[in-house]
Amino acid sequence: MDKTIRLYQQDPYLKSCDSKVVAVITDEAEIAELGGIEEKDTFCLVLDQTVFFPEGGGQPSDLGQISGESGTFELVYAFEKDNIVYHQLKIHSGSDFATTRETLKEITGTAVQCRLDWDRRFSHMQRHCGEHILSAVFYELYGGVNRGFHMGADYMTIDINLEENPEFTKMTDEMMSRAEWEANRMVWDNLPVTTRYFKSREEAEGLPMRKALNIDEDIVLVCVGDENKAAGCVACCGTHPHRTGEVGLIKIYRWDNYKGMTRITFDAGPNALENCRTEADLIKSLCRHYSADLDTLMDKIHLREQKSGEIRQELYELKQAYLAEKAQKISEALDGPDSILIEKYELLKADDLFALSKLLPELSQKLVSLVSLKENTLLLLSGGTPDCNKIIKDNAGVWGGKGGGRPNSARVMFPTAEDMDYFLEFIKKAY
Ligand SMILES: [Zn+2]
Numbered sequence: 001m002d003k004t005i006r007l008y009q010q011d012p013y014l015k016s017c018d019s020k021v022v023a024v025i026t027d028e029a030e031i032a033e034l035g036g037i038e039e040k041d042t043f044c045l046v047l048d049q050t051v052f053f054p055e056g057g058g059q060p061s062d063l064g065q066i067s068g069e070s071g072t073f074e075l076v077y078a079f080e081k082d083n084i085v086y087h088q089l090k091i092h093s094g095s096d097f098a099t100t101r102e103t104l105k106e107i108t109g110t111a112v113q114c115r116l117d118w119d120r121r122f123s124h125m126q127r128h129c130g131e132h133i134l135s136a137v138f139y140e141l142y143g144g145v146n147r148g149f150h151m152g153a154d155y156m157t158i159d160i161n162l163e164e165n166p167e168f169t170k171m172t173d174e175m176m177s178r179a180e181w182e183a184n185r186m187v188w189d190n191l192p193v194t195t196r197y198f199k200s201r202e203e204a205e206g207l208p209m210r211k212a213l214n215i216d217e218d219i220v221l222v223c224v225g226d227e228n229k230a231a232g233c234v235a236c237c238g239t240h241p242h243r244t245g246e247v248g249l250i251k252i253y254r255w256d257n258y259k260g261m262t263r264i265t266f267d268a269g270p271n272a273l274e275n276c277r278t279e280a281d282l283i284k285s286l287c288r289h290y291s292a293d294l295d296t297l298m299d300k301i302h303l304r305e306q307k308s309g310e311i312r313q314e315l316y317e318l319k320q321a322y323l324a325e326k327a328q329k330i331s332e333a334l335d336g337p338d339s340i341l342i343e344k345y346e347l348l349k350a351d352d353l354f355a356l357s358k359l360l361p362e363l364s365q366k367l368v369s370l371v372s373l374k375e376n377t378l379l380l381l382s383g384g385t386p387d388c389n390k391i392i393k394d395n396a397g398v399w400g401g402k403g404g405g406r407p408n409s410a411r412v413m414f415p416t417a418e419d420m421d422y423f424l425e426f427i428k429k430a431y
Pocket of ligand 1: 222238239240
């Protein structure tokens, strides 16, 4: 098969084209082997020429439709192997693939129309170009070399290694902020983005370039701004707008140390604007929530935190005083003749019962039950005899109680207040 003619290389703004079907591949195993994605009921077309960019160089595949005599098919993935672009298409929903497969084979040699999902493609062009601009800025300002690139659906990342300028060995927030500003300045300057094609490495080498070439033929050199400056020139197979102004906006989201390099998470074009809007909406809600404006928001948040800290401290002190008072009351009651003492609390939780138990004196032969009405939980305490754990293990299950512990302290929780009452009645009688 001849190489597929890639119309997007001459004109990245082309949104549709007429093509001829060169080959049809309907065998799923063959599609997988060529590099297609795993998706049911798909087939592949090879065309003489295409507007669709196949995934590569960190840029995702274009999407769109291909129409012909057999109907219109959705493009789910375009990929490349050995200079051939494969268009993986979905057969019509509801149609039987076995019969469709036979008819599909007949479309070899027929004419089809390709139509690109332009919004998606243009966003890729903006984002890709944004990545070139930001990488150029890091190179120019700090001698930072882009050693890794990823374009995801929600953000892009580049890994910058500070290696060309000994003056810069560590990234700082100020450096990051300046780079973002300079990258956007390149957008405002609306610089030309030029693409040059070279058949061989020899032809391309010798031109200023940010990174050494790692391919030998069909080299595409993309330059942002001055073609004679290495910072903006790099080999790239992606699609780019003609001027930097079309990128619109470049925004750094965050940066992290990564394997001795700096991983920068960012985006460009509509994605960057969306991110700005999301953040702005969030800040607006926060301002409403705190009855603040941008200048006073952080102060008001700190003030609220300080106040809640004070309240927590106050609550702690009150609780300690309350527990001490309750402990005193229990101590007095323990001097009485009763062998069992049951104390019920509306306000205390299970954890508070433990804190209260720590304040009690030695219990010797007495059995004490501290009850949290809030959590249907009780704490059984003794001097070790009777065995609290054994009482719970042997009896609480009858009323759905779950728990246990040690001979001198065990805890049990009941499904309802009623169940807990039955258990309390039982131990009152038994001990
Ligand atoms: Zn590129």
